[in-house]
């Protein structure tokens with residue numbers, strides 16, 4: 255209905271906010287009846303005030319749509335886009351599983367909250383990071399995609415050709431998740447492109463498109479390499495370009511091929527609306543991403559180290575005739591921690607400043623599983639205030655948008671603990687798995703499907719390895735005995751797969767597709783053994799059964815991992831095996847029910863310290879040189895000309911230090927040292943003689959050099975201290991070096 259437009263669209267949205275406001279009023283009334291200490295009552299009032307702010311902002315979103323025909327049109331197109339790709343998904347499902355697009359209140363609420371500030375650079379809430387905190391499986395991705403589609407359409411309708419170019423950047427931390435989200439985004443983008451063309455908006459303009467921006471081991475950096483790979487060449491250490499296997503519309507295999515000096519992907523199915531519109535607007539090598547400036551760019555966070563190295567990355571920030579991106583989506587914020595978080599925070603300085611135009615920064619939204627200290631994490635990374643959505647209200651079990659289910663019959667995900675008391679761990683594992691596998695075969699219908707594929711979670715590859723033969727050899731014996739006892743046919747178990755870092759990037763999509771196979775399909779998976787690789791992003795709606803062998807190290811990891819089952823409308827059963835002699839396992843087993851009832855309470859806080867002395871000595875210069883070169887592109891070719899830009903470069907230092915003041919108290923204390931170090935670096939840069947290249951891993955004539963190369967040179971005694979070691983990726987603060995040992 256939201257796709258059809260007119261006053262009805264906004265009435266639906268108004269009704270949502272109306273009922274939220276009623277909830278706020280009633281919660282306020284209830285608060286007055288509670289007997290709380292002064293401090294707690296004060297806190298509760300603050301929470302309710304935040305709820306009112308959220309309601310006000312949603313109202314503001316609706317008013318903006320009502321008052322602006324272009325934005326209203328963009329909202330309708332975005333909804334039509336999402337409905338269209340839902341229709342495509344329905345085509346490949348059996349009749350009873352098809353459903354029309356229905357927004358959950360939290361999804362629509364979040365989009366209304368963020369919509370106005372996502373498309374208006376000067377909006378008062380532009381500088382607030384809107385952070386989704388919602389249980390995994392709740393539909394965050396659809397909310398992001400709706401807001402992304404809205405932003406893409408709104409830019410084009412309001413600003414014409416300047417609104418083309420990269421409109422949204424989505425960042426993930428893990429390869430697996432990035433590739434899976436890329437598939438979902440591809441369906442949205444193809445649908446958006448058709449909507450745009452069919453409504454007859456000046457179709458001579460560039461198509462709405464999607465780019466995938468990843469490390470070279472996952473997708474090619476160069477267009478020529480992509481073409482060669484598709485022509486059958488075998489390039490060492492270069493990932494394949496054909497990252498989307500099936501057509502989003504007709505579900506048939508896509509045809510990736512070299513064309514001219516580049517690559518192209520087409521769908522050859524008769525009557526397929528995506529195929530008939532020409533090559534798909536999808537780009538998976540860096541050269542194409544830089545040249546085509548896709549409307550939506552999906553990348554991993556660590557790739558952003560390239561902004562200090564590659565001048566073509568300017569394309570991501572609206573260089574030329576385009577506006578910079580309006581929206582940056584940072585998913586799974588809690589994973590931006592440790593060294594990745596620290597370096598990300600430093601580089602974010604460059605990204606934020608480069609994507610700022612006329613004093614207006616991009617809108618940042620995201621999600622987190624760790625609400626503890628999220629506000630300080632967001633400040634340290636993005637120099638922004640946070641608004642958590644939905645705000646918590648006064649009761650952890652009811653935020654109006656999410657209510658904890660109290661009816662035990664509607665269980666969602668059931669956690670069961672099994673202790674190894676009196677048994678060995680392998681014995682327990684095979685008995686539990688054998689029993690689950692055999693029992694699944696006597697269930698009916700959807701229950702049978704949900705229980706068919708047993709997902710095994712292990713803490714390490716080593717533990718997983720030890721269990722493979724156990725499940726293949728001993729578990730069937732248990733099954734045989736159970737079947738005989740219960741007088742059932744024995745279930746054959748012969749398809750077992752692994753989801754670990756040992757599978758290559760090119761197998762990820764295939765592995766996920768296998769997991770989607772229903773129990774009655776050919777090649778349905780019986781057992782999938784996994785490590786923490788599955789914890790983020792595996793979103794296979796039919797999975798319902800999991801065995802957790804040993805407790806993961808962190809609580810957030812436990813929540814994430816076990817959230818892989820019982821998503822969507824399938825109930826989930828998680829069986830934890832607790833080793834009796836390990837104190838933590840035993841404690842968790844003994845307090846199983848209470849501990850699980852308050853899982854989120856124990857989630858570990860994450861911290862990032864991008865401007866701490868150690869981080870500064872590694873990479874403080876990187877965001878500075880990145881901004882310098884993007885603002886004064888001649889420096890890429892002739893870094894020796896820095897002195898000529900001295901004043902401009904000093905003012906960049908001012909901007910960096912100014913932004914530091916918004917990062918938090920800790921960072922503000924580092925401001926003076928930061929300025930001093932940057933000035934020192936600038937002095938040495940300007941004084942360098944014979945500086946001829948920007949970045950080179952050979953010789954001494956370059957401004958920068960990769961950290962790994964610098965360490966190796968030092969190790970080999972060839973240390974000339976001239977080129978500044980600079981991270982090539984944001985994965986590690988410390989450089990690593992390979993050591994070969996020779997026996998005497």
Ligand SMILES: [Zn+2]
Pocket residue numbers: 501502503504505506521522523526527528529
């Ligand atoms: Zn097709």
